[in-house]
Amino acid sequence: MTAIPYAEALAEFEPVIGLETHVELGTASKMFCGCATEFGAEPNTQTCPVCLGLPGALPVVNETAIESTIRIGLALHCDIATWCRFARKNYFYPDMPKNFQTSQYDEPLCTDGYLDVQVKGETVRIPIERVHLEEDTGKSLHVGGATGRIHGASHSLVDYNRAGIPLVEIVTKPVTGTGAMPAEVAKAYVTELRDVLRGLGVSDVKMEQGSMRCDVNVSLNKPGQEWGTRSETKNVNSLRSVERAVRSEVERQAYVLREGGRIVQETRHFHEDTGMSTSGRSKEEATDYRNFPEPDLVPIAPDVAWVASLRAALPEAPSVRRRKLVEELGLSENDSEAMVNAGVLDVVLATVAAGASAAEARNWWLGHLAQSANAAGVDAPDLPITPAQVAEVAALVASGSLNAGLARQVVDGVLAGEGSPAEVVAARGLAIVKDEGALSAAVEAAIAADPGAAQKVRDGKVAAVGALVGSVMKATRGQADAGMARALLLEKLGVSE
Amino acid sequence: MPEAGRPTIGREEVAHLARLSRLALDDSELDRLAGQLDVILGAVAQISEVSAADVPPTSHAVPLENVTRPDVVMPSLTPAQALSGAPSEEDGRFRVPRILDEE
Numbered sequence: 001m002t003a004i005p006y007a008e009a010l011a012e013f014e015p016v017i018g019l020e021t022h023v024e025l026g027t028a029s030k031m032f033c034g035c036a037t038e039f040g041a042e043p044n045t046q047t048c049p050v051c052l053g054l055p056g057a058l059p060v061v062n063e064t065a066i067e068s069t070i071r072i073g074l075a076l077h078c079d080i081a082t083w084c085r086f087a088r089k090n091y092f093y094p095d096m097p098k099n100f101q102t103s104q105y106d107e108p109l110c111t112d113g114y115l116d117v118q119v120k121g122e123t124v125r126i127p128i129e130r131v132h133l134e135e136d137t138g139k140s141l142h143v144g145g146a147t148g149r150i151h152g153a154s155h156s157l158v159d160y161n162r163a164g165i166p167l168v169e170i171v172t173k174p175v176t177g178t179g180a181m182p183a184e185v186a187k188a189y190v191t192e193l194r195d196v197l198r199g200l201g202v203s204d205v206k207m208e209q210g211s212m213r214c215d216v217n218v219s220l221n222k223p224g225q226e227w228g229t230r231s232e233t234k235n236v237n238s239l240r241s242v243e244r245a246v247r248s249e250v251e252r253q254a255y256v257l258r259e260g261g262r263i264v265q266e267t268r269h270f271h272e273d274t275g276m277s278t279s280g281r282s283k284e285e286a287t288d289y290r291n292f293p294e295p296d297l298v299p300i301a302p303d304v305a306w307v308a309s310l311r312a313a314l315p316e317a318p319s320v321r322r323r324k325l326v327e328e329l330g331l332s333e334n335d336s337e338a339m340v341n342a343g344v345l346d347v348v349l350a351t352v353a354a355g356a357s358a359a360e361a362r363n364w365w366l367g368h369l370a371q372s373a374n375a376a377g378v379d380a381p382d383l384p385i386t387p388a389q390v391a392e393v394a395a396l397v398a399s400g401s402l403n404a405g406l407a408r409q410v411v412d413g414v415l416a417g418e419g420s421p422a423e424v425v426a427a428r429g430l431a432i433v434k435d436e437g438a439l440s441a442a443v444e445a446a447i448a449a450d451p452g453a454a455q456k457v458r459d460g461k462v463a464a465v466g467a468l469v470g471s472v473m474k475a476t477r478g479q480a481d482a483g484m485a486r487a488l489l490l491e492k493l494g495v496s497e
Numbered sequence: 498m499p500e501a502g503r504p505t506i507g508r509e510e511v512a513h514l515a516r517l518s519r520l521a522l523d524d525s526e527l528d529r530l531a532g533q534l535d536v537i538l539g540a541v542a543q544i545s546e547v548s549a550a551d552v553p554p555t556s557h558a559v560p561l562e563n564v565t566r567p568d569v570v571m572p573s574l575t576p577a578q579a580l581s582g583a584p585s586e587e588d589g590r591f592r593v594p595r596i597l598d599e600e
Contacts (some may be wrong), residue, residue, distance in 0.1 A: 001549065027568045029568050029569060029570045029571070034566075034569060034570055034572075035571070035573045036570045036573065042576070042589065043589040043590050044576045044580060044590060044591070045573065045576055046573050046587055047573055047574055047579045048571075049574070052574075060564065060565065060566045061564065061565045061566065062565065062566060062568050063565035063566065064567070064568035065568070066565065083562075085556060091517075092518055092519050094591070097591075140593075140596070141590065142596070143587075144595075153595055153596070154595060155591075155592055155593065155594055156593050156595065156596050157587055157588060157590035158591040158593055159589075179556050235528045268545050287551055292557035293557075294553070295556065295557065298555065298559070298561040298562055298563070298564050299556075300562070301562040301563055315520065389599075463589075464590070
């Protein structure tokens with residue numbers, strides 16, 4: 001593929017981007033039936049006549065899904081419909097056994113909102129076109145082709161556990177004026193949206209498990225000219241890839257346009273491994289879906305007073321909480337942005353609320369816990385440790401019962417499922433040893449084991465005591481009070497500072 | 498639907514719909530179905546004779562709103578039950594013919 005470097009492309013062309021984000025709601029049951037929604041269940045164990053599209057089965061709307069969608073709309077400053085209907089979106093593909101997806105067409109639950117995001121110190125307002133409710137599709141496994149792709153497959157296997165899980169689609173209006181940073185804006189938007197959704201508690205927003213997925217639209221035009229033809233890149237399933245997908249599409253389109261070529265309106269597929277997209281089908285006309293009002297579901301007319309009460313009960317927006325972190329806790333903008341990007345804002349706040357200092361909470365969640373999460377391949381907030389437990393460990397450090405190394409061991413014990421911090425401390429015998437009697441044996445052994453270092457210290461090179469302190473720490477599995485060990489060593493060696 | 502006259506459906510449109518529906522229709526079937534569908538459309542179009550511009554299209558015959566259920570999990574079918582109507586199955590999944598290479 002041939003491309004023009006990102007910065008150069010954006011010096012020549014103006015980008016217009018648009019994002020469609022699909023979010024699986026975290027309801028216990030499906031959108032139109034009582035089947036469970038558990039991720040990773042054995043294939044076709046969570047299906048029934050409704051979600052299998054068997055003749056005569058009738059759907060009934062999940063009220064929590066309606067409530068969650070309205071709360072999302074309210075958090076995104078949308079107008080909430082006073083009356084709307086579901087629609088049948090007809091298409092023939094085995095991922096929906098009904099041969100249509102129940103969705104919303106020209107009457108979405110929520111319209112005309114916005115989300116403000118911070119990019120490189122600037123506030124960018126992303127206009128929201130609509131938020132509507134639909135159902136997810138089944139999962140296809142393509143057999144016989146290379147690497148499970150459709151191309152070259154002999155047949156496909158379908159699991160309908162996911163079919164019918166409530167899915168919210170959040171569509172932006174075309175976003176103009178992102179200048180030299182459309183990719184960064186796109187990533188910041190999806191990141192902020194994920195935090196808003198997480199704050200609402202409506203979805204687990206796990207991009208790696210597909211509960212949040214993005215389609216990215218990009219077009220380029222010469223300054224002052226009409227918008228260009230857009231492409232839609234599907235399959236963008238990580239925050240990093242949102243940025244990469246916009247970037248590579250800007251670079252690709254700029255090359256085509258500069259060479260005098262034409263951008264085709266098409267669906268492209270993003271490949272996580274290469275960071276590039278490949279051309280898919282050219283877009284079917286919207287009318288081909290033959291949308292019409294769903295006759296098996298009656299209209300939804302959200303009560304105005306109910307919507308007002310949902311609005312009043314919305315949690316604080318992440319941006320507001322972030323400002324509080326910065327102002328009240330004295331954290332830097334950088335820290336705050338790092339926390340947003342790592343998705344740990346809520347747990348940091350909860351850790352502070354549980355009694356830890358802001359600095360301690362920051363250090364844990366951006367440090368050791370971030371590394372642990374990375375190693376385990378999960379998001380830090382999903383680690384099996386609660387903010388209260390982190391605060392408990394921080395308190396043990398503050399009181400002098402644990403040092404930094406021991407505290408990490410305690411946290412690792414909690415992560416390994418060994419119980420609460422207090423239980424791990426007790427079970428592993430992790431506490432700083434301050435007892436002189438208990439330490440003196442280790443001190444004697446350290447001196448005996450390294451006579452060279454001991455002699456240097458006796459000769460006045462006090463810094464050499466560090467090696468001896470190290471072996472005392474090692475002998476006590478990190479549990480010695482380092483200051484006391486040092487003092488004892490110097491005393492035994494007859495040196496005073 | 499147009500106000501005047503009646504909608505018509507031609508052979509080409511039937512062929513297009515057949516393609517979308519993954520139905521393989523030969524020429525004689527297209528001719529026959531196009532003719533039949535055109536007659537059906539003509540019959541349905543008689544409704545436009547009585548519908549005035551101020552009557553909104555009806556999507557629901559019953560004046561009901563907000564029929565919902567609480568978010569409670571109910572028992573699902575067993576995989577064996579779910580797959581019992583499938584023409585073909587493999588590894589607990591519905592086995593379907595190769596999907597057209599268009600995605």
